[in-house]
Amino acid sequence: MAEKQIALLREQLAKLDEKKFDLDAWKTHTLIFLERIFGKDNSKLKLIQDLHYDYSSWSLRDTAAAGKTKDKDPVKLRASEILEATILELETLGLPEGEEEQQKLWKLLQDELTGKQVKEIEALAKSDDKEKTKKSAEFLKTSTKKTFLC
Structure with a gap:
């Protein structure tokens, strides 16, 4: 059922191993996919957004002292x-x-409302209006009254 979504995420996983890896570009693509799959308020988006390289002197010193190599990139490991x-x-x-x-x-809406009403509610749902929930509820109240009175 989720084959397409899994395929997209596997592609992103493979991109982590590319030689010319760009973290910001990778994050952008991954966030777009995850938002589409799980919605805007999912914790996975925050985890991806928080990925970054730490270039502080302490971090660089600790990395050198531990002898970490390129293939043990902590950001890529976390992303993976x-x-x-x-x-x-x-x-x-x-x-x-x-x-x-x-x-x-x-x-259900398409079954109960007229074609014109469905188009109106779709346009309202896709709009950037901050009060679209309130307006949608009001629209549905008035539309259903008209539909059932006819």
Whole structure:
């Protein structure tokens, strides 16, 4: 069921091993994919956003003292762990249920409202209006009254 999403995340996992790895570009792509899969408020997005290289003198000193090599890059290791856990979650549990619930809601709305009303509510849902939830509720109240009175 989540094959496409898993494939996207596996591609991002493979990009961690590229010679010309750009952390910021990788993070941008990964955040876009994770937001699409899990939504804007998922903790995985925060984990990816927090990935960064620490160039402080203490960090550089500790790295040199420990003799860490390129293939043990702590940022890439952390990124890899996050993606592997995410892939395992999708393989085991499937997609989050919120997506399916949204699809059910849209189906119900399409069954009950006229085509024009569906287009209006879709446009409102896609808008950047800060009060779109309130306006959507008001729209549905008035639309359903009109629908059931006719």
